[in-house]
Amino acid sequence: MVRESDGRPQEQDELRRKAPRRGGLREEGRLDDRLAEQEEFSRRTLAAADFPVYGVEGADPDGDALAAFETANGELRWVEVRSGDWTSPAGPYITVRTYRPGTEYQDPLPELEDVVEDERDRVYEQLGIDEGDCPGRVRALREWITVDGEPRAVEVHEDRRALWAGPDATASGSGPVWAGRLWVDGLTVVVCGRGVPPGAVELARIGDFERYLLGRTDLLRRLAARRGRSIPVEERELTPAVGLEAHREVIHQTIAESAAMEAQVRAGRTPRLPRALRGETGLLRWEAAVRQQMRLASETREEAVAAVTTMVNHLNRLSRQTQWVVGTPEGAAAVEEVIRYTVFASEVASLPAQRAWEQLWRDRPGGSGWEEHRLGEQLWLSAWEQWRAARSGR
Numbered sequence: 001m002v003r004e005s006d007g008r009p010q011e012q013d014e015l016r017r018k019a020p021r022r023g024g025l026r027e028e029g030r031l032d033d034r035l036a037e038q039e040e041f042s043r044r045t046l047a048a049a050d051f052p053v054y055g056v057e058g059a060d061p062d063g064d065a066l067a068a069f070e071t072a073n074g075e076l077r078w079v080e081v082r083s084g085d086w087t088s089p090a091g092p093y094i095t096v097r098t099y100r101p102g103t104e105y106q107d108p109l110p111e112l113e114d115v116v117e118d119e120r121d122r123v124y125e126q127l128g129i130d131e132g133d134c135p136g137r138v139r140a141l142r143e144w145i146t147v148d149g150e151p152r153a154v155e156v157h158e159d160r161r162a163l164w165a166g167p168d169a170t171a172s173g174s175g176p177v178w179a180g181r182l183w184v185d186g187l188t189v190v191v192c193g194r195g196v197p198p199g200a201v202e203l204a205r206i207g208d209f210e211r212y213l214l215g216r217t218d219l220l221r222r223l224a225a226r227r228g229r230s231i232p233v234e235e236r237e238l239t240p241a242v243g244l245e246a247h248r249e250v251i252h253q254t255i256a257e258s259a260a261m262e263a264q265v266r267a268g269r270t271p272r273l274p275r276a277l278r279g280e281t282g283l284l285r286w287e288a289a290v291r292q293q294m295r296l297a298s299e300t301r302e303e304a305v306a307a308v309t310t311m312v313n314h315l316n317r318l319s320r321q322t323q324w325v326v327g328t329p330e331g332a333a334a335v336e337e338v339i340r341y342t343v344f345a346s347e348v349a350s351l352p353a354q355r356a357w358e359q360l361w362r363d364r365p366g367g368s369g370w371e372e373h374r375l376g377e378q379l380w381l382s383a384w385e386q387w388r389a390a391r392s393g394r
Helices: 028-047 112-127 160-165 210-228 245-266 280-297 301-321 329-344 351-362 369-392
Strands: 002-004 054-056 065-072 075-084 093-099 139-147 150-158 177-184 187-194 202-205
Touching: 028 065, 028 075, 028 210, 054 075, 054 093, 065 210, 112 150, 112 177, 112 187, 139 177, 245 280, 245 301, 245 329, 280 301, 280 329, 301 329, 301 351, 301 369, 329 351, 329 369, 351 369
Parallel strands: 139 202
Antiparallel strands: 002 065, 054 202, 065 075, 075 093, 093 187, 139 150, 150 177, 177 187
8 A cells, every 4th residue: 555645753652762863855856856746646647537636626726736646556545735834833734535346345535533533633743733632423414515516414523622613722822623424426535624614615626636636845945944943852952851750751752652541442433643742852751761861781782672672562552451550659669660670680579570561572473463372471470470479468
């Protein structure tokens, strides 16, 4: 499967952190070459589209851009275009995604609540504004969007917080956000709007993609320029860590991230990292832990990254498999022993559990195939239970 996108983050199943890497291509000539290649690839792909693709009728052409598309087995599955001012949280800003007929029978289409959350993710990633989480399911049963001059009924999910508060809904000046799904001659079309009501949207079939392709290239160049102005985390001056505090902080953040995503799954929502836990804070904590690991354990950067990765995955997985890691004295003791073993290779009381995890981590499968290693996992968990029993004097 190939997906061209505007750089929105993708969540991963198993935590596999790595040290922050230098982003983007610094030399303008190389960036232009890369963007030209992407533009030509997109041009060829869209030229072969065998289903109509819709965009906003009468929008400012300067605000039009190809947002993303996806292909599977050589077949174009959907195309998304955007119109409006992407730099303004107040809008007006609209995205339109057109699905190939029958796509909904191959894979479930995204819930409208998730489409709104994707838009909030975009604003957070591209503008640095956290608008908070989307509320629960709120559907307006009768809304209309004009398509090729004719009104079409559309099912809409609205962020009613913004609608109640008016066009300047939050301190950031964000406009109301909504997402709607409609059907046009066998096609499924999903529209997301910011700062403009559904009734004011007019869609029409796109006859020429050229301005959308050029708009995408301009958008990517501007995003690259913004990112290029930031100093990579590994090159920044950081306040020196005290003792093992950096290790503790990165562990606590990792466990909080995992718990937040699991809570979303239990609530029936698509798991995604809460925006409050994203951003540079986590990267800076990670970098501080790696530097402290290098200093205290006399390791190279590569060795320190591997050690911290193993450590955070150990405690993250333990917190998911047990009920005692978070908020208990024995959980705090386990954290301290894992850290001391990671940094100093100490002969901690939980040494059998540490070694069992090392073996489990070395033999870990790719993707979500941990079930195949259930025996090794049970040995590891059993070692921790024996440690707990010894601590309590049982």
